[in-house]
Amino acid sequence: MNSEALVYEKDDGVAWVTLNRPDVLNALNMEMRDELWQALHALEDDPDVAVAIFRGAGERAFSAGADISEFGTAPSVVEARRARRERDLWGYMLAIEKPLIAAVHGFVLGAGIELSMCCDLRIAADDARLGLPEVSLAYIPSAGGTQLLPRTVSPGLAMGLILSGDAIDAQEALRIGLVQRVVPRRRLYAEAEALARRLMTRGPLALRHAKKAVTEGLDLPLAEGLALEARLARLVLASQDAREGIKAQREGRAPQFAGV
Amino acid sequence: MVPRERLTAEATALAERIAARGPIAVRYAKEAVSKGLDMTLEQALRLETDLTIILQTTEDRAEGVRAFLDKRSPRFHGR
Numbered sequence: 001m002n003s004e005a006l007v008y009e010k011d012d013g014v015a016w017v018t019l020n021r022p023d024v025l026n027a028l029n030m031e032m033r034d035e036l037w038q039a040l041h042a043l044e045d046d047p048d049v050a051v052a053i054f055r056g057a058g059e060r061a062f063s064a065g066a067d068i069s070e071f072g073t074a075p076s077v078v079e080a081r082r083a084r085r086e087r088d089l090w091g092y093m094l095a096i097e098k099p100l101i102a103a104v105h106g107f108v109l110g111a112g113i114e115l116s117m118c119c120d121l122r123i124a125a126d127d128a129r130l131g132l133p134e135v136s137l138a139y140i141p142s143a144g145g146t147q148l149l150p151r152t153v154s155p156g157l158a159m160g161l162i163l164s165g166d167a168i169d170a171q172e173a174l175r176i177g178l179v180q181r182v183v184p185r186r187r188l189y190a191e192a193e194a195l196a197r198r199l200m201t202r203g204p205l206a207l208r209h210a211k212k213a214v215t216e217g218l219d220l221p222l223a224e225g226l227a228l229e230a231r232l233a234r235l236v237l238a239s240q241d242a243r244e245g246i247k248a249q250r251e252g253r254a255p256q257f258a259g260v
Numbered sequence: 261m262v263p264r265e266r267l268t269a270e271a272t273a274l275a276e277r278i279a280a281r282g283p284i285a286v287r288y289a290k291e292a293v294s295k296g297l298d299m300t301l302e303q304a305l306r307l308e309t310d311l312t313i314i315l316q317t318t319e320d321r322a323e324g325v326r327a328f329l330d331k332r333s334p335r336f337h338g339r
Contacts, residue, residue: 068325071325072322
């Protein structure tokens with residue numbers, strides 16, 4: 001499925017999804033969205049993929065956001081809404097059960113930062129600048145930014161970033177908890193891969209259910225969230241992987257998880 | 261955090277920055293954040309999408325896109 005707009009590669013259990021329009025700061029156009037849709041299905045359906053890493057090609061940007069030259073090209077707003085509801089790209093990405101890592105550098109703006117917030121973990125290069133500038137063009141974030149940012153950092157800080165449209169640097173993003181780590185630019189992909197490989201040593205079933213407990217639990221009252229956690233924990237405890245984990249620890253060796 | 265003597269100036273600067281953005285978009289962004297926090301994520305994302313689609317009918321949004329492509333500052337009228 002590789003073309004100019006997006007590159008999808010697999011390397012020993014890790015899927016690398018590269019936004020590949022570096023000449024236009026990896027702006028997301030329709031072609032890239034089409035290929036992202038395919039890549040998301042591929043990495044979720046492929047049993048050989050355990051973790052996916054998203055990155056941007058070129059030196060200047062993870063992604064500077066949506067491709068504005070394509071704005072307003074839908075025949076009507078009715079048509080635009082129908083297309084979005086029929087193919088809910090960001091909703092699908094948020095429902096993926098496998099762990100997703102965003103390795104971001106340079107400009108991480110608009111749909112770029114939103115894509116990174118559809119991932120579970122974010123590692124930033126020290127040159128990253130992150131923001132949601134939409135209101136300065138009289139529109140609002142529309143790939144989940146107004147909902148994911150207040151659920152990722154404090155609602156007050158999120159409101160400030162969304163209403164002002166101001167970007168922040170990597171250290172500020174780390175301070176407010178928007179990214180988990182900041183690393184030198186040249187170390188970005190090695191560190192992202194090391195994190196992916198670390199996750200791959202954990203039980204895959206446990207990872208999936210832990211992700212589900214956190215994401216679905218956020219939508220539930222505490223008592224229901226705890227009940228969900230208890231139900232998922234029972235499922236994991238009854239798995240072969242859990243037995244293997246205990247056995248391996250007793251025998252002082254690394255566990256071999258099968259994902260069941 | 262800012263020094264006490266800079267408080268009013270910094271608050272004014274922030275207010276002026278927000279005031280330069282599209283006024284309808286700022287109102288809708290505020291609505292999306294504040295109402296969305298009380299919804300499930302799925303409902304909240306739908307609210308964001310619906311507000312986005314309504315914004316596509318505004319003159320300001322067309323002006324914002326035109327100004328960006330023409331590399332000039334936009335002139336918003338709240339319409």
